[in-house]
Amino acid sequence: MTALLKTTVLISGTGSNLQALIDACRTGRLETDIIHVISNVPDVKGLARAESAGLNTSVLQHGRFSDRSDFDRALSLLVGAGDPDLIVLAGFMRIIGPELLTPFSGRMINLHPSLLPLHRGTNTYQQALNAGDTQHGASIHFVTAELDGGPVISQVAIPVLPDDDRDSLAQRLAPMEHRLIVATVEFFSRHRVECSGASVFVDGKVLTSPLRLQPDGGFGWQAPAE
Numbered sequence: 001m002t003a004l005l006k007t008t009v010l011i012s013g014t015g016s017n018l019q020a021l022i023d024a025c026r027t028g029r030l031e032t033d034i035i036h037v038i039s040n041v042p043d044v045k046g047l048a049r050a051e052s053a054g055l056n057t058s059v060l061q062h063g064r065f066s067d068r069s070d071f072d073r074a075l076s077l078l079v080g081a082g083d084p085d086l087i088v089l090a091g092f093m094r095i096i097g098p099e100l101l102t103p104f105s106g107r108m109i110n111l112h113p114s115l116l117p118l119h120r121g122t123n124t125y126q127q128a129l130n131a132g133d134t135q136h137g138a139s140i141h142f143v144t145a146e147l148d149g150g151p152v153i154s155q156v157a158i159p160v161l162p163d164d165d166r167d168s169l170a171q172r173l174a175p176m177e178h179r180l181i182v183a184t185v186e187f188f189s190r191h192r193v194e195c196s197g198a199s200v201f202v203d204g205k206v207l208t209s210p211l212r213l214q215p216d217g218g219f220g221w222q223a224p225a226e
Contacts, residue, residue: 015046
């Protein structure tokens with residue numbers, strides 16, 4: 001029997017993507033054990049979701065540290081105590097520094113609300129509207145020292161409608177983000193994804209373009225012929 005993928009989830013807010021992972025674990029879709037949920041903000045809804053599911057939770061407030069590197073060192077120790085196979089940044093609103101990144105390189109992924117490499121950073125919905133984009137979406141990528149610049153694993157796209165504002169765009173994208181994060185973690189739980197340098201490998205083959213979420217909630221990906 002394959003061991004469950006030990007997963008730590010980092011959050012800063014409502015935890016809706018965390019909830020999607022919790023639900024997928026409950027149904028048996030994910031062969032994943034969420035061993036720790038860590039928030040840098042106290043009393044957020046995501047912590048309540050985790051506690052309701054009986055998960056181990058911690059709060060590490062960045063504002064209580066004198067500088068970013070001290071916070072990252074403390075977070076690295078907290079994360080490392082569980083020796084996770086995968087770390088998922090699900091709405092974690094902190095830039096990752098080397099103190100955290102180095103020991104977990106290749107094991108840390110982030111969900112970003114844009115079709116990377118477009119619209120890095122914050123306020124991506126308004127960035128897409130300002131640019132006149134016809135579609136927007138979300139990406140999951142490996143975390144590297146470059147902000148939102150790590151190798152992209154998977155994406156989902158939705159059309160930008162003529163009457164969209166940033167709130168409506170965010171609201172329509174949210175359920176697709178939930179499906180994307182579950183499908184991506186599922187690939188990790190089945191040991192189908194890894195990162196080497198700047199390349200993503202799926203089933204041992206270099207991924208030449210991001211996996212795209214299909215209407216059935218999967219990726220429909222097949223390894224290229226030899």
